[in-house]
Amino acid sequence: MSAEFVRIRLEPLSVEVDVPSGALLVSSLADHGIEFPCGGTGLCGGCGVRVLAGSLPITEADRAAFPAKELAAGWRLACQARTHTPLVLECGQWHMDVLTDNAGLTGSGKRGLGIAIDLGTTTIAAQIVDMASGSVLGVETELNPQAHFGSDVMNRVRAALHGDDLTTIVRAALGQTVARLARGREAEIVEVILVGNTVMHHLFSGRSVAPLAAAPFESPYLGTQDFRPEDLGWSLPASCTVRFAHCLGGFVGSDILAGIVATGMVHSDALIALIDLGTNGEIAIGNRHGVVCASTAAGPAFEAGSIRMGMRAATGAISSVSLLAGQLHATVIGDAEPRGLCGSGLVDAVACGLATGAILPSGRVADGSKQFPVAGSVVLYQSDIRELQLAKGAIASGFKLLLKHLGAESPDLQAIHLAGAFGNYVQIESAIRIGLIDAPRSLVHAAGNTALRGAKMLLLAATEPTLPPIEHISLAADPAFQDEFANCMTFPTELNP
Secondary structure, three states: OOOOEEEEEEEOOOEEEEEEOOOEOHHHHHOOOOOOOOOOOOOOOOOEEEEEEOOOOOOHHHHHHOOHHHHHOOEEEHHHOEOOOOEEEEOOOOOOOOOOOOOOOOOOOOOOEEEEEEEOOOEEEEEEEEOOOOOEEEEEEEEOHHHHHOOOHHHHHHHHHOOOOHHHHHHHHHHHHHHHHHOOOHHHEEEEEEEEOHHHHHHHHOOOOHHHOOOOOOOOOOOOEEEOHHHHOOOOOOOOEEEEOOOOEOOEOHHHHHHHHHOOHHHOOOEEEEEEOOOEEEEEEEEOOEEEEEEEEOOHHHHOOOOOOEOOOOOOEEEEEEEEOOEEEEEEHHHOOOOEEOHHHHHHHHHHHHHHOOEOOOOOEOOOOOEEEEEOOEEEEHHHHHHHHHHHHHHHHHHHHHHHHOOOOHHHEEEEEEEHHHHHHOOHHHHHHOOOOOOOHHHEEEEEOHHHHHHHHHHHOOOOOOOOOEEEOOHHHOOOHHHHHHHHHOOOOOOOO
């Protein structure tokens, strides 16, 4: 190997990366799945890696991010690290399961192949479909390469406004995804449809994200964006149509439009709710007569991004917590020593704390210690519980206000669908126990990747589907929002049956 490069091995999956000697590791590791939630500024502490072999000097940012015990154990911030010698790094974020939808659908009778893409902030899921039969012929998943610029949409917006090119990299990544799906069948691809949140829609389309950077967060570029393959640099026939489906307003994107289609809301007489749980929580409630939707800034707690011992769902992460004979029992991914909590484990842990009385409805730790031991050395801090209260308060208050807008209550709903990866893996009983969802358990269902399923349905539709009137509600402009949000911050003392 040239002396200009240094080899770094990423564990636990034994991947080797050659990085420029002495350069910051950010760009090289971002290409291999390491996330930098604050965009590599060293402020959030979310890109921790542990040195297993070799050495990395301790920076001032490291000292601010890690206690002395963790520094001594080799923990460093990847975004601040430089090396001139080979390293072996433990990177808990390296591998992430991406939620797809493998169910086939009724064919459209169209000839040829189509590709549906769910362009998420963190992950990308794409499928190639036989248009005539509706059968899924192939699946590709990957991490969004824009993660180098931060894990949430507002970091991406700020990066774009500072002049960083987030459009070219995501178009190139998706072009490679499309090529892998086609595998020599490029000539048969007749249509590609993409769905995603509003920021992903704008960045892929090369539209200015400035309108999304400040209130009232209204953009003139919400409509369907059409492209020619050659404009994107994709090796597809010139006759192939590529479109990014239209957004619904503000931070409610075409992923929610696809979810509305996937849940059958557009054909239902009864009210149906769709809740996409993430940093930007999106909610839609309605039926074939009309739909209301809104977004609410839940923050990164559901991905454990703002939790002191939070981590992605990787080896060593506590994924679930239950009570056995009054004692906490933790399930750890990979049957390893627990070293942190992912989002579902966080919700379970707080639900168990509420059940035992160790955590009060106010959110305070009952014994005044400001720490709630979970398993091994993993502890929930008082500040972690507050972060979860903020996140669940944002979702719960938005849900209640949309119901009030319709003159309805949760028992009036036929079903509540939880979408996305967090909605798929969280224990519904725990979500209800902490007040994230105020509804009877019988109504709530994990819906999987409704964005990808809905994208396939839009792809296969013989004609453009007729949608009911969809009204976007700005929660920030609702005078009742702050009071409702404050009411939803506390944990419930009584539960729905």
